[in-house]
Amino acid sequence: MARVGLTTERLVRAGAELADEIGFEQVTASELARRFDVKVASLYSHVKNSQDLKTRIALFALAELADRAADAVAGRAGKDALTAFAHAYRDYGREHPGRAAAARLRLDPETAAASAGVRHAQMTRAILRGYDLAEPDQTHAVRLLGSVFHGYVSLETAGGFSHSAPDSEETWTRILDALDALLRNWPAPPTP
């Protein structure tokens, strides 16, 4: 019997591509086995189970996105860095909707702590160094930016902004203008 040369790595990469083609939810060990022209049981030497496969795809996507975002911000600061970072997120979601969905998979705390997710947070903090935010406002801002990026890409992928004017591209740049303005002028906590 010919050996195909399965590895965890190859399965994960193929799983990521499959996610972009048919949607992350639809990625299944069976479908993946079909792609490799291999019996399903053969995958179980390389991944623990179906959940493990999905988690690995998620980690792969998180790392890939972090690499892209890091490339995008390299050598930039201030609004320049913010928009480059933001566009990296949105572009990834548009080019690789399945991987982006994978990157939104809920991970258990230890897995998340060991994932590229922490690089995402660190990069966001680095970008905020271009603005004048002391703690705890910096953390609030990190969470705001994470929410906006996560939420926007998610809604856009769901088709929420298509078929209506203005187009999503324009909204995205205007939202970034707005966020830049907000970060430059972050309001002090109200004194009650």
Place this chain on the structure above:
Amino acid sequence: MARVGLTTERLVRAGAELADEIGFEQVTASELARRFDVKVASLYSHVKNSQDLKTRIALFALAELADRAADAVAGRAGKDALTAFAHAYRDYGREHPGRAAAARLRLDPETAAASAGVRHAQMTRAILRGYDLAEPDQTHAVRLLGSVFHGYVSLETAGGFSHSAPDSEETWTRILDALDALLRNWPAPPTP
């Protein structure tokens, strides 16, 4: 054989409760049948299939959340309305994580157009009437608010903000302060 009195309505409500207990992803026709102490096939007289069931739960959650949000904003305007609306979203996500996840289910365009999702958008626009935003900025702002609410609740549910200071409650109010300030001072498009 005793009749249990299944209806589509009862299945959907029970499905929503089940979602809060075990997670929306885990809601399955089989599990629902078990809860009603009924054979799985019996459900298929009331829902077309598993996808139909999930979609109905999603529509139920969207409508319930829209009702709550409408209650919350009733009689309020400006920042008051904004924060009441936002808290309705976040509270729903915390009280009913499964239903909130259901409300984020991707719907096909026609279903979405006939859902309470349009009420959500209308309410957001109504709140923005308390701010001075002309089109297309109003649409940009609607999309920003949708992204923030959607994203924040999603990340919070995933545990993204737990076990780290400051606590999520504080971040949420400070984000709303920031959004209020931003909406009162929405930047004009840069003139290139």
Place this chain on the structure above:
DNA sequence: CCCATTTGCCTAAACGCTTTAGGCAAATGC
């Protein structure tokens, strides 16, 4: 009140995905 019709839940069965156990053959290395 009885009988016909409708309705609700059932059994049976097929199909697909997941997962484990155990086997054989190809690759590896001494």
Place this chain on the structure above:
DNA sequence: GCATTTGCCTAAAGCGTTTAGGCAAATGGG
């Protein structure tokens, strides 16, 4: 060249989905 390891296999069990067809409980007209 042979022993060991490794990789993919077959087999089988378990569970969720879905359809087809059946029987009994509810419903309602005469």
